[in-house]
Amino acid sequence: MKRKLIHVAAAAIKNSAGEILIARRSEDQHQGGLWEFPGGKVEQGESALAALSRELHEELGIEVKEARPLIKVPYHYTDKSVLLDVFEVSAFDGEAWGKEGQPIRWVAKGELDSFAFPAANAPILNACLLPKxxxxxxxxxxxxxxxxxxxxxxxxxxxxxxxxxxxxxxxxxxxxxxxxxxxxxxxxxxxxxxxxxxxxxxxxxxxxxxxxxxxxxxxxxxxxxxxxxxxxxxxxxxxxxxxxxxxxxxxxxxxxxxxxxxxxxxxxxxxxxxxxxxxxxxxxxxxxxxxxxxxxxxxxxxxxxxxxxxxxxxxxx
Incomplete structure (x- = not known):
């Protein structure tokens, strides 16, 4: 049986202090209670960056001003495959808040390892922590x-x-x-x-x-x-x-x-x-x-x- 492919755009959002924004998944979601990098599904005919800008506005109330590719992570579950298209957002307008009721936190890079993320997020976490x-x-x-x-x-x-x-x-x-x-x-x-x-x-x-x-x-x-x-x-x-x-x-x-x-x-x-x-x-x-x-x-x-x-x-x- 062919797995369904879901294209997801996600962001490692950095503030002026170098902290990174993470959000916690609701308990009723798949892998609920774990922390993740904000983002959402890419719609038909939409670019990954356009999808990311839309999702961050809907979820966090911010407008993306500067973003560049960080990493692409294909991940396979038993019933579906996910492509995480991740960007590093270094400039944005507005103050981020959980518009959908989701808890969010600005976290210093050195503290990211202490949070529990879905397994698919591990390469994103590493990309955030590794030097350029x-x-x-x-x-x-x-x-x-x-x-x-x-x-x-x-x-x-x-x-x-x-x-x-x-x-x-x-x-x-x-x-x-x-x-x-x-x-x-x-x-x-x-x-x-x-x-x-x-x-x-x-x-x-x-x-x-x-x-x-x-x-x-x-x-x-x-x-x-x-x-x-x-x-x-x-x-x-x-x-x-x-x-x-x-x-x-x-x-x-x-x-x-x-x-x-x-x-x-x-x-x-x-x-x-x-x-x-x-x-x-x-x-x-x-x-x-x-x-x-x-x-x-x-x-x-x-x-x-x-x-x-x-x-x-x-x-x-």
Whole structure:
């Protein structure tokens, strides 16, 4: 029996304080009592953005002024399939209130994890929490040089750091991790380790990024005890594997030609967008991209961009 497809537009609405608006489903609804991101069904002949604007006016009494794509989440129930077309709303007119009697709350990003959401909302939650620009450390064999790179990347606007240092002995890798973690203490900037599962567990890391070969070797999500588990992907098959194994996000590369892998065939933006559209978890553009291409990546459905070389120079040049 063919499932009925329901197209839903939803919003991660941000206020000037950076808080995100969530609403609670009524008890008589499917998955009642859980919190969700506001929105509603897309009607026949209506664009997702038009539907979102209409729903937010009807439900919350606000007029959308600025919105951009955040993530598309296909989700399958036993009797129906839902496509959640999610936008990030960064500007609106009016003061939001529950026009239909639904409780609403403005919540700091760091507190979103403490609310219960429907399972289909998990990728949206992750997309709200993850940074837009991740700096990946180059393969340096000196801990001081790694720390210097991270300091420069942060000063140039990096919102996340991935420690990738395959040439370092394990002892030095652990030392670099502790020093960088100390630098980031008191901030919301995540530190992601690109390493084996064993090293990440030893460090009690909060975030682990697996190579595509390590993704293949991963048996189940619960092998990692941290908050974030991600992987490098280069094909649709690897993306599907990451989704099946319940990872939180992936990087997809190479988008463009790179100096580090001159013989690798780039995906190009068109194929990249097609692959992102088929993925139900956040995707970072990697390979030949920098923060200057963030808007293009986001318009292709990406969570953001990740890279190495762009952060080793002044991005304001």
């Amino acid at each position: 620009c991740i700096a990946i450390t180059p393969d340096l064999s000196d801990v001081d040089a790694l720390v210097d790179f991270v300091e420069q990347a942060l000063s140039n606007g990096a919102e996340g750091v991935m420690l990738r240092a395959h040439y370092l002995p394990v002892y030095d890798f652990e030392g670099a991790y502790k020093r960088i973690k100390g630098m980031l203490e008191g901030t919301a900037i995540p530190l992601i380790v690109n390493s084996s599962l064993e090293v990440a567990e030893t460090l009690k890391a909060d975030a682990l990024h697996l190579s595509s070969s390590r993704l293949l070797d991963l048996n189940k999500r619960s092998q990692f005890s941290g908050r974030w588990l991600s992987a490098s992907c280069h094909s649709l098959e690897q993306i599907e594997m990451a989704v099946t194994k319940d990872l939180d996000f992936v990087s997809l590369s190479p988008v463009l030609k790179t100096r580090s892998h001159p013989h690798a065939i780039p995906l190009g933006w068109e194929l990249f967008q097609q692959m992102v559209d088929s993925c139900s978890i956040p995707v970072y553009a990697l390979g030949g991209v920098s923060h200057r291409l963030l808007e293009q990546a986001v318009n292709c459905g990406a969570q953001g961009v990740a890279g190495i070389s762009a952060w080793s120079q002044d991005l304001e040049e």
